[in-house]
Structures are given as structure tokens and as C-alpha cells.
Amino acid sequence: MKEPMYKSARDLPSAHLLGAGTAMCAGCGGLEVVREAYDVLGENTVFVNAAGCMTLMSVYPFTPFRGSWLYTAMASAPAGAQGVRDALDIRRAKGELEAGDDLEVVVLTGDGAGYGMGLSATSAAIDRGLDFLYLCYDNEGYGNTGQQTSPATPHGARTATDGALAGVAGEKKDLFGIWVANRPTYAATVVGSEPLDLARKVARAKSRSGPRLILALAPCPTGWGFEPSETVAIGHLAVRTGIWPLKEYVDGRVEHTRRPHPRLPVTDYLKTQARFAHLFEPEPNEQVLAEIQASVDAYWDAVE
């Protein structure tokens, strides 16, 4: 399948497929990603939604989608996607469904399900070579229930369950790396504040078949503690500080689609969010700040 061309931001769609009126928070970074991706994926898309914030996307009788939406438990969205794909394939084989009416099956999941509970079902779906696209909006915590720690919560962040002074002791899990180790047909990281990069990657994913990952950082005003107007600015900072590398895995190689030069200090990003405020007030926690900077530096040293 041929990729549509997105040469500049002017080529981005100006009319949007996703309906307004959803219950997502004002300034939701996850909604921004889903809206941008849906415009590229097109109407012939069926979403299989793991429980999470986006449970509220489609509340009967209201849906923002143009087609079907299937809701599953947190851990089983890839299994739901398998069932939908199989049903479509059977109808194709019987001649009941023209090629042009086939649907792209997209798992829509947050990081709680994507990095944690749903990992086993995801791994098995990749092993089976399931033809699906896995779109994870990563807001680095269980946002729908009040931002408890998830396996995607970064080191040092304060959450509803890690309220101690130093924040989360562990490190953010590398879901992109896990997918790459499973040798999918495509994997990429994106963020809604880089819509051109996102559109190109979603188009590339759509032009292939097999298991494909789009992993999106989703700045979360409610869970991270910032003004909703700052969602895009914080997305930009995540990229420019090197905290959120934009990259893709294609034909067996990982390529970075953006190499921030010069990289801004991580504090430029951390300072914008209340979840890291304890690292600065009442006095700077130099140790944790240095740990976060060192892990970002080590990542890019290995890349460059």
C-alpha cells in the first residue's frame, strides 16, 4: 500500500474525523494523539479499546468514531483485536467483504494496560503475527483513577501511590524496546506536539501489515499537574530535552527521526510539572535530578 505524502505541516488534514464532545479532560495529550492519528488512519478503522481513560471515549449512545469501537478489559485488547481481525478475514475469504471495505484493526490502550497488564496478550499477538496496529497513549500513570504509579511512570515522579519525598524509585519501562525485541513489522514513538512526525509514522505503519506499534507520549494536565494550555509546550520540551526520543523501527533497524541539538537540560521539562515539584522545593534534590539527567545522557551517548 502506498504511503500518503506529508511533506510539511500544511499537508496535515484540516477537517477531522474524530467527533468533538468526548469526555476527555481539557488539554488531553492522549486525545490529541488519537485525533491526529485517526485523520491519517481514515474511516475504515475499528478500535479495540483496553480499559483506561479512553473508556470514556465512546459512552452509549455517543461515540466520536465513524465506525465500530470494541471495549475490552485492561489485559485483553490484543485478544479482542485477534477476534475482530479473524472475523474480517473470514468474511473476506467468503467473498462477503470487498478489499476496499476491509478495516484496519487498532488497539487503543493507555500505559497501565500497555506496559503492564496487557503485555502478555500483546506479546502473544506479536508472536502470532497478528495484523494489527497498537496505539498506546502513555501518560505515565493510571490517569483515569487519579494517577497511581504504572510501569511507565518515570523515575522521581510523584504519584497518588508514590507520595514520598523522592517520588517513584523505579525506572520507566522501555515498551518500544520490548516491541523491537519481538521483531514487529513496524514500531515508532510519537507525541501530539509533533504532528508531522506523527502523521508520517502513522502513514508508514498503515502501509504495512503485521504487528505494528505507535507509542505516544501523552502529556496529562490532570495527572502531571500543569495548566491544560501547556500540553503542547511540554510535549516539545520532552523532545528537546531528549527525555522522549522520537524514533522508529523499520526493516530491522532503529532510526531516530529527531536528534535534539543542543539537548536542553532535563530540568527545563521537569520544572513545568507539579509531579516533579518536590525535586525543586523546598530545596533541589540534586541526587535525583542528576540521576534523571544521567539516564538521558547515557541513552543519547549510546545512540550517537
Next chain:
Amino acid sequence: MYRIRFHGRGGQGMKTASRILGSAFFLSGFEVQDAPRYGAERRGAPIFAFVRAGRAAILERGNIDRPDLVVVADDTLVAIPGAGVLAGLHADSVLLLVTTVPADDWQQRLNTTGTVLTLPPPGGSERDPALLSALCAGAAARLTGAIEREALIRAVDEELALYPADTIAANRAGALAGFDALAVAAGRVGESGAVAADGYDAPDWIDLPADGVGLAAPTIHAGATSVEVRTGLWRTMRPVIDLEKCHRCTWVCGTFCPDGVIGVDAERYPVIDYDHCKGCMICLAQCPTHAIAAITERQGREADIAAEGEQA
């Protein structure tokens, strides 16, 4: 027992207001419950928080249906049925509104003979939710007449202990401003007695026979039906585009808007769908030519009414 209900929008601090008031009651020797209603709370959506305070153990649970005091932090909620601001007010209830409209006007608008009190928004602005919550808690404390200044200040300190000192100081000042502003009405809110189970009003619903699933919950075939939900009601601030400054780079604001409510008109200018815009202000923050400004919803509504008048 005092039964007090707070109404505001997500982000205006009503949960905090109820906690401050609850703690102030507790420090004054009362048995206390304080809790927000759990639902899908988010920025701008109607929020409810409840405080019960009594001199004996409180056996009541759940939402407060017959409040002695209703505090409304955002007067735009009064007109929204889902916010249920006026629900269950009885003859002795007090309604306290944070508003710039005089109490007499509200009494006429709401067609009520009950007590309506008003407080101006802190600093004349709706943009400071922290002070709004403290103001409401302080005002409610004074209206009960059962809480002294010292208990109120200690409650602010305890509830905000994790915040920086200047935030606590600002909230103390906000709470005391509310407390002092209502000195004239100190003790106006009374306690109401316990309600026995058989004393509750029967629910005012109508029993209907159950329909088959096909009729009661028909399959929806249309796409994008979510547009029937008017999320524009969440907004407290409204983005307004100055077309003279606009360079028509609509791929910027139109792409970054999470809700996709910025369209493009025939002359390629951006158009905001105010029925659905939630007021996140990402467009304002990202507009390269600073062509987008924020006005309060009240200013916006007044401008709408003026524009309608000109057309008529």
C-alpha cells in the same frame, strides 16, 4: 447536623473547600464527614463536594439531598441542569453564590423567597481557583457560626501542609476574606434534624414497563454522535481569535486542538466551535502571531447578548 453542599467546576477547588471546612468543624469539636462525589471529575466539569457536621455520631451516608447550605463557586453552573445546584433546597436553606450579580437579581431569577447571599469573586477574577476554594470554605464556616477564626486557619494549614508557604499564606488570607465578608450573616445557617428512613420523600420518578433491548437501547449506526454532547459548557475561559492578527496558518491551531474544534472557513480563517471547545487554551499558547486572546465566559456571554441585540 449541618448538611453543606459545594458546587464548582473541576479545577476550582471544591474538594479542597470541603476538606478545609470539614477539618475546621472537626477542630471545633464536631463529628465530620467530608467527601467529593466520585465520578469522571475533570477540568471544567460540574463538581460536587459534601460536608456533614454534627455533635453526635453521623449515621447518614452518601450524597446530601436536602442541604442546609449550598455554596456555588461558579454562577454559570446555576443554569446547567446536570450541575443540580438548586436540588433539594428547603425553606430554611441558604444559597451562597460567588457572583458579581446582586442577591436580589438572583432571588428574582430563581423565583425564590429563600435566603440568597452573594460574594464577589476573589480579586474580581475567576482565574485563581486556589483562592476561590479557601474563600468558599471561610464563608461557609462563618455562616454556620460554629467555627472560630483560629480553627479555620489551622484547617487551612493542615489541609495544605504539602504546599509551599506562600500558597498557604494566600489561602489563609482567602479563607479569612470569606469569613469576614459574611460576618453580617454569621450563624444564618442552622442545623437540621435527623431524617428517619420513612421520612424521605418518595423518588419522583415514574415507573415504566421495561422495553426490549432493541427498543430501549437501539444499535447506533451513525458516526460521531458525540457532537450531541455540548462540552463547551465546561469552559470557564473562552479563546477569541483576532482575525486582523491571524495569519491563517490553521494547521497550527487546528492540528494542536485536542478536541478538533478549530475548523477552517471559506477564506481559510480558523473558526472555533464554541459548542464543544473545552477552553484548554492550547491554541492561545501555540498561536505564532498571538492572535488568540482569553476572555472569561461571562465576558463572552455578555458579548454574545450584545451581538444578538445588534442583529435584532
